[in-house]
Amino acid sequence: MQNATLTIMGSNGLSVSASVNSDGSYSNLSLNGLTAPYRLQACGLVNAVYTCHYAVAQSGGVANVTSLTTAQVTLANGGDAAGIMTSGAPSASALSGSQQTLQAALAQALAAVGLSGGADFTTTAFNADRTGMDKMLDVIAASTGVNNGHTFVQLEGRVGGGNFYVDSSGAQTGSLGDGALISGLGLDLTGISQIFAALNSAAGSSTVGACAAVLGNNASMLDAQFSLTINQQTLNAGNFAAQICSFLSQGGLLGGSVANPTLRDCDFSGSDKIYTVGFDVLNGSAIQEGAEMAVVLRSGGAAWKLLGQATPYEIHVNANVQRTLRANVSSPQPSYYRAISFEIHTAANGVSNAVQSAKVYQRNAAGTGWDGAPIATLSNAGCASQSWLTIQGSNCGST
Known part of the structure; x- marks a missing residue:
């Protein structure tokens, strides 16, 4: 979430707000004058779309605000999660019940990322490093809505299959036990973060030469079949550093950052594992939104590599x-x-x-x-x- 603002509101209606760091963390917010339970709202840009997530914390301490906490609040509230900011928080028992429903659906997935079946969506501390709870948020998409007058939550696996539906009437269908999904959750995804950290470091350079030097020092992150087309020019492993840095410079993006790398499409149908990663490049008012590059984990390989385009076909x-x-x-x-x-x-x-x-x-x-x-x-x-x-x-x- 880019340019995010977090708001905490006490049950007495008083609130406090703060900006969220680029890694999703926030801290040092005083709850003085606010009474529990606390309602939380985080709003910012997700894939260039303005989005808000919600959570309820029963006491001070760690409080996550994610798509999973939004799903929990939606189910407990029996309506749009945003309603808690004006109508009050659902009861602690309703929140516990909705979380248990979602935990049961996610039992195999939680185990696959190394979490217990009772891992609390709101109070389990984690870093944005594609492990644990963060990996869960990478690979499980949570959405909410209304169907035939009933508020629903739907959890879908981004890898393989798996689809779980539950609504406020108590109706449930589907599961998240798909073999490909559980296998995908078992993969080490931290190498993907390392690739985009290197790209971010290069984008933050002050000159084309310095940018190219950073990418040259990280040449091992490129797959042997790397290929990418930008502005009708084909990039390969040999010219990648110079061409990418030149492109950033011409667009006024050099000196900026590579932000919000998000796992999108995946292809795990073959022996190689391929993810398409969406990201933005920002430098002040200069913004390149919706960029995409694929990464690949070759069969038998130990490291994710930058593939460029997932396929030569557009x-x-x-x-x-x-x-x-x-x-x-x-x-x-x-x-x-x-x-x-x-x-x-x-x-x-x-x-x-x-x-x-x-x-x-x-x-x-x-x-x-x-x-x-x-x-x-x-x-x-x-x-x-x-x-x-x-x-x-x-x-x-x-x-």
């Missing part, structure tokens, strides 16, 4: 869901809109066999396989001059 998928509810209507009925877009480019970086056609499938309702019929067929037949494939039935160049 494939982009975006999904959007919109819920519309009319105001000033006596009985408003929500309407929903879903859109999925695909861009599969006909040029490939560094390889000769560019994609000529493709079929897009979706998972079946059970999540155990794929639907038999594709939801889209794409090709460049009759559209050879276009830079990406066209969905069958659409005009050349259509997304």
Whole structure:
């Protein structure tokens, strides 16, 4: 979370706020004049989206504010977690019950990251180092919402599979016992942090030469198959340091920082393990948001390496869901809109066999396989001059 502010509010309505450090930590906040239980709100930018998380602490000490504490509060509150800042904290028993529900769902995952099944989401101290509770937050995505009038929490594994759903009516379904997920939680992810610490150190340099020297000293972090395309220029292990540093300088980003490296997509289907890591580069008002590079752990290897692009093929998928509810209507009925877009480019970086056609499938309702019929067929037949494939039935160049 970038540029985050933490607010602690006592049950008497008095509050205190402070800025959060770049590593997510905060300290030395006085609770004088505030009465327990304490309601906590942390708001800032997550992947360039303004986001807030919530927690409730029964006493002073360690208090985490994360997606898991937000899930716990949401379930205990029976409504949007943000409501605690105006309506008061859920009871201690409700919070304990919601945490036990989530702990039971996460039992195998907690064990895989070295935590006990009773690890408290709020009071278990941890560092942002991709171990323990931090690894859990890396690999388990927690989301909340409303379904048929019931507030729900959904936990999903970013590695492999696994999906657990529970709502305020008591309905539960799914599990987080997927073998690939548990195996992924067992991986040492600290090497990923080391890679992006080196990139951050290089970005903070005052000159292109100093930046290139930092990357040159960390050349071992590059995979043998490293490849990356920036501004239509192909980077490899030989020119990576000079080109990256030149790019930062031209964009006014040199002297800044590489912020918020977040694990996004993963591919653990083969013997090699690949993560796509999203990050931002900041230097005052100059910002490069939404950058991505892949890291790889080769089969039999001991260290994560920077791969650059996960694949030479440019494939982009975006999904959007919109819920519309009319105001000033006596009985408003929500309407929903879903859109999925695909861009599969006909040029490939560094390889000769560019994609000529493709079929897009979706998972079946059970999540155990794929639907038999594709939801889209794409090709460049009759559209050879276009830079990406066209969905069958659409005009050349259509997304």
